[in-house]
Amino acid sequence: MQLSDKKATLSFSDGSSPIEFPVYQGTIGPDVIDIRKLYGQSGMFTYDPGFLSTASCESGITYIDGDEGQLLYRGYPIDQLAQKCDFMDISYLILNGDLPDANQKKEFDSLVTHHTMVNEQLHFFLRGFRRDAHPMAVLTGLVGALAAFYHDSTDITNAHHRHVSAIRLIAKMPTLVAMAYKYSQGQPFIYPQNDLSYTGNFLRMMFATPCEEYKVNEVVERALDRIFILHADHEQNASTSTVRLCGSSGTNPFAAIASGVACLWGPAHGGANEACLQMLEELQANGGVAKVGEFMEKVKDKNSGVRLMGFGHRVYKNYDPRAKLMQETCKEVLAALGLENDPLFKLAMELERIALEDPYFVDRKLYPNVDFYSGIVQRAIGIPTSLFTAIFALARTVGWIAQWNEMLSDPDYKIGRPRQLYVGSEVRDIAGR
Numbered sequence: 502m503q504l505s506d507k508k509a510t511l512s513f514s515d516g517s518s519p520i521e522f523p524v525y526q527g528t529i530g531p532d533v534i535d536i537r538k539l540y541g542q543s544g545m546f547t548y549d550p551g552f553l554s555t556a557s558c559e560s561g562i563t564y565i566d567g568d569e570g571q572l573l574y575r576g577y578p579i580d581q582l583a584q585k586c587d588f589m590d591i592s593y594l595i596l597n598g599d600l601p602d603a604n605q606k607k608e609f610d611s612l613v614t615h616h617t618m619v620n621e622q623l624h625f626f627l628r629g630f631r632r633d634a635h636p637m638a639v640l641t642g643l644v645g646a647l648a649a650f651y652h653d654s655t656d657i658t659n660a661h662h663r664h665v666s667a668i669r670l671i672a673k674m675p676t677l678v679a680m681a682y683k684y685s686q687g688q689p690f691i692y693p694q695n696d697l698s699y700t701g702n703f704l705r706m707m708f709a710t711p712c713e714e715y716k717v718n719e720v721v722e723r724a725l726d727r728i729f730i731l732h733a734d735h736e737q738n739a740s741t742s743t744v745r746l747c748g749s750s751g752t753n754p755f756a757a758i759a760s761g762v763a764c765l766w767g768p769a770h771g772g773a774n775e776a777c778l779q780m781l782e783e784l785q786a787n788g789g790v791a792k793v794g795e796f797m798e799k800v801k802d803k804n805s806g807v808r809l810m811g812f813g814h815r816v817y818k819n820y821d822p823r824a825k826l827m828q829e830t831c832k833e834v835l836a837a838l839g840l841e842n843d844p845l846f847k848l849a850m851e852l853e854r855i856a857l858e859d860p861y862f863v864d865r866k867l868y869p870n871v872d873f874y875s876g877i878v879q880r881a882i883g884i885p886t887s888l889f890t891a892i893f894a895l896a897r898t899v900g901w902i903a904q905w906n907e908m909l910s911d912p913d914y915k916i917g918r919p920r921q922l923y924v925g926s927e928v929r930d931i932a933g934r
């Protein structure tokens with residue numbers, strides 16, 4: 502963080518003295534006004550529900566330019582990363598700041614691969630859930646429970662513990678997600694297989710049975726790997742901020758990441774991919790493309806409570822660059838699996854076409870986000886809708902853990918503790934008792 506020559510001055514209409522604040526510059530993107538001394542000097546707080554104008558930390562991991570539709574991980578544009586790297590490269594990059602060379606990649610792959618098994622006792626823990634439990638409920642519980650199974654990596658002041666817990670979380674998430682799926686199907690858990698890639702191994706744990714050989718389909722593997730890459734980190738979004746806030750109390754990494762999983766579940770965040778596919782399926786069942794116009798009228802009617810899921814974003818006021826890449830992958834997967842005429846894909850294309858021309862969406866700068874197409878890809882691969890957000894959580898774990906680590910290494914790090922504008926009762930006495 503670099504001090505700028507500029508300063509910001511806050512003046513008051515009641516004649517009290519103005520207050521001057523330092524301004525800091527980042528590498529790219531908006532400057533920030535440092536208001537940390539505001540309360541001490543004025544007795545006032547700032548008010549910014551939803552953090553529309555608040556930078557909660559400094560970070561060197563991900564950069565988004567919402568107006569340009571640009572996303573960078575450690576400085577590299579997402580389209581280059583999606584085309585030239587796999588998810589293990591991206592995980593290494595996000596955790597360590599640079600892409601790995603061939604040796605570093607080999608070591609990292611091996612390290613993650615050799616942490617993919619989970620403590621056998623976790624199987625019993627999982628069996629306590631109902632078979633029809635939502636996978637995100639199961640995952641929130643399983644991830645939090647890891648703290649009870651891996652005590653030897655919960656000391657956050659110990660760099661080795663932090664590293665081991667990061668690797669454990671990245672390595673075990675696919676195993677846990679696949680276990681949650683297998684349990685819901687009443688099928689036996691499939692153990693990891695070390696000669697497969699991170700994503701190939703996940704596909705096998707999801708779809709293999711002990712009864713026959715499972716061969717990983719390369720197109721499907723690449724598509725899912727791309728989904729992982731595109732979801733790996735996204736700056737200070739709701740779940741990442743939750744992980745930071747939760748972790749700021751000094752809690753262990755497994756508890757902090759479980760809080761991120763819980764936050765991601767909501768339909769305004771990671772749950773949007775599930776909600777988006779449900780929307781497409783409902784629309785298809787109620788008339789499909791012929792009814793798109795009618796549906797869009799409902800979306801635009803504020804009293805209907807209907808939103809076009811997979812559209813709009815707090816930061817992107819342009820096409821989400823991940824949505825473009827996802828659309829490309831969607832076409833590739835549907836072609837490879839002989840599903841080119843998939844009615845939901847056609848429906849999605851038609852919704853997108855109308856929305857991109859309609860003044861309601863144009864004026865509000867509402868564009869497709871990553872979830873608009875990722876659901877169609879996952880459905881084509883055979884992943885059930887209820888598991889979509891768990892797949893997102895699997896991919897985002899590396900981002901959460903890198904952001905948590907970055908926070909703990911920041912000398913300015915403090916427990917997160919926002920204030921409020923109190924609008925409740927004034928002091929009063931209990932009468933008549």
Ligand code: ACO
Pocket residue numbers: 768769770771773800801807808809810811812813814815816865867870871872
């Ligand atoms: N459909 C219809 N109208 C919308 C949509 C939508 N999907 N999104 C925003 N709007 C409208 C709002 O009604 C509002 O209109 P107004 O100015 O007339 O009141 C305007 O656009 C601004 O919307 P806000 O809700 O104020 O924007 P905010 O930044 O708070 O919300 C959000 C962003 C939550 C993503 C929103 O666009 C949304 O609900 N989208 C659908 C859910 C979704 O796809 N979420 C995934 C986000 S990406 C991710 O987490 C991976």
